[in-house]
Structure formats: structure tokens, C-alpha cells
Amino acid sequence: GQNIDQPTEMTATEGAIVQINCTYQTSGFNGLFWYQQHAGEAPTFLSYNVLDGLEEKGRFSSFLSRSKGYSYLLLKELQMKDSASYLCACPLPGGYNKLIFGAGTRLAVHP
Amino acid sequence: KAGVTQTPRYLIKTRGQQVTLSCSPISGHRSVSWYQQTPGQGLQFLFEYFSETQRNKGNFPGRFSGRQFSNSRSEMNVSTLELGDSALYLCASSLDRGQDEQYFGPGTRLTVT
Numbered sequence: 001g002q003n004i005d006q007p008t009e010m011t012a013t014e015g016a017i018v019q020i021n022c023t024y025q026t027s028g029f030n031g032l033f034w035y036q037q038h039a040g041e042a043p044t045f046l047s048y049n050v051l052d053g054l055e056e057k058g059r060f061s062s063f064l065s066r067s068k069g070y071s072y073l074l075l076k077e078l079q080m081k082d083s084a085s086y087l088c089a090c091p092l093p094g095g096y097n098k099l100i101f102g103a104g105t106r107l108a109v110h111p
Numbered sequence: 112k113a114g115v116t117q118t119p120r121y122l123i124k125t126r127g128q129q130v131t132l133s134c135s136p137i138s139g140h141r142s143v144s145w146y147q148q149t150p151g152q153g154l155q156f157l158f159e160y161f162s163e164t165q166r167n168k169g170n171f172p173g174r175f176s177g178r179q180f181s182n183s184r185s186e187m188n189v190s191t192l193e194l195g196d197s198a199l200y201l202c203a204s205s206l207d208r209g210q211d212e213q214y215f216g217p218g219t220r221l222t223v224t
Contacts, residue, residue, distance in 0.1 A: 087154065099154075
């Protein structure tokens with residue numbers, strides 16, 4: 001079966017670093033996406049990993065371990081505007097545009 | 112470049128009615144996917160259209176259907192609405208070159224009373 005797990009909520013302090021974990025079980029693997037969704041808004045793309053390792057993009061980095069079925073999103077120098085839900089997603093068999101999403105991790109950044 | 116647009120943004124219907132939602136993808140994007148987002152179930156894949164053909168389908172009843180036009184615009188229809196259909200319906204478009212990301216529209220908030 002297909003399953004993606006993420007923590008439901010996390011809190012962090014402005015300026016700090018936070019790591020949001022995601023574990024997945026999918027039949028076949030075509031990479032893993034991270035999306036950010038602010039309350040009342042559409043999800044926006046953050047990163048895509050298909051090979052093992054860390055990919056850095058500014059304050060955000062994403063890591064993948066295919067052997068462990070594990071990924072994390074690392075947010076550095078947290079800002080208040082980073083308060084949002086972070087969604088982990090994998091393409092289902094049949095195509096990249098058929099995504100299964102985790103329930104999302106709601107991150108609250110406090111001053 | 113204009114983003115994905117969805118109309119209407121908000122909709123209130125009563126049980127038993129039907130509803131049609133519209134999505135205009137980013138210019139040049141031929142793949143359009145639809146998702147349902149609820150607090151309890153999160154984001155769930157409904158179906159994907161590419162070149163006017165349904166290419167993938169999620170696990171939703173037949174009351175949920177869609178289509179895509181030659182200009183890549185897409186519509187989804189829900190017939191015989193149930194209270195549980197209340198949700199945010201999101202459409203997403205992509206260039207469909209493999210691992211291209213999907214760009215999401217702002218969604219249509221459907222409330223069924």
C-alpha cells in the first residue's frame with residue numbers, strides 16, 4: 001500500500017533551525033516532493049528529491065534516504081512567515097502528476 | 112506568466128444538487144490534476160487529465176467526474192452532492208516532463224448544506 005507519515009504539529013523560535021521528517025511506503029518510487037501551504041492558500045513547490053542526499057536551496061534543504069524510506073525538510077534562520085503547513089508527497093504508480101500526500105506538518109514559528 | 116486560476120472561489124450547494132468547477136492551467140501546461148483537501152483526510156488525488164484524456168484516477172466514487180478541453184482548461188463535476196463533499200478542491204497543472212512540479216490554483220471552497 002501507499003502511506004506517508006509526518007508529525008502533525010511542530011513549534012520553533014524565530015531564527016532557529018527546524019527539521020520536519022517524513023517517512024513513506026510506496027510501491028515503486030519516483031521521487032519525493034515537499035510543498036508549503038499557508039493557511040487559506042494553495043500549496044507551493046519547495047523541493048523534489050529522487051536521489052539520496054541533501055539538496056540545498058537557500059534557507060531550505062531537503063534530504064532523502066531511499067533505503068530507509070525517509071526524507072526531511074530543514075528550515076534554517078526561521079522567519080515568522082515560515083509558519084505554514086509542510087506537505088510531503090510521492091508520485092503514485094502511473095505518473096508524476098498523481099501525488100499521494102502526507103497529512104502535513106503544521107509549523108508555528110514564535111518570536 | 113499568469114498562474115493557475117479556478118472558478119468559482121466559493122460555492123454553497125445543498126445535498127442532492129450537482130456542481131461544476133473550472134480550472135485554467137498555466138499557459139503551455141497540458142497536464143491538469145484535481146485534488147480534494149479536507150481537514151480529516153488531507154489532500155487526496157481525484158484525477159488527472161492530459162491532452163483531453165483522463166490519464167489517472169484516484170479512489171473516488173463515480174459521482175466525481177471531469178473533462179479537459181482542447182485549450183487544456185479542465186472542469187470537474189460532482190453529482191448528487193453529499194455533506195461529506197464539503198472541501199477545498201484544488202487543481203494543479205504541470206509541463207509533464209517527468210519530475211516537473213505541479214503548480215496549484217487557489218482552490219474552490221465547496222460547502223454542502
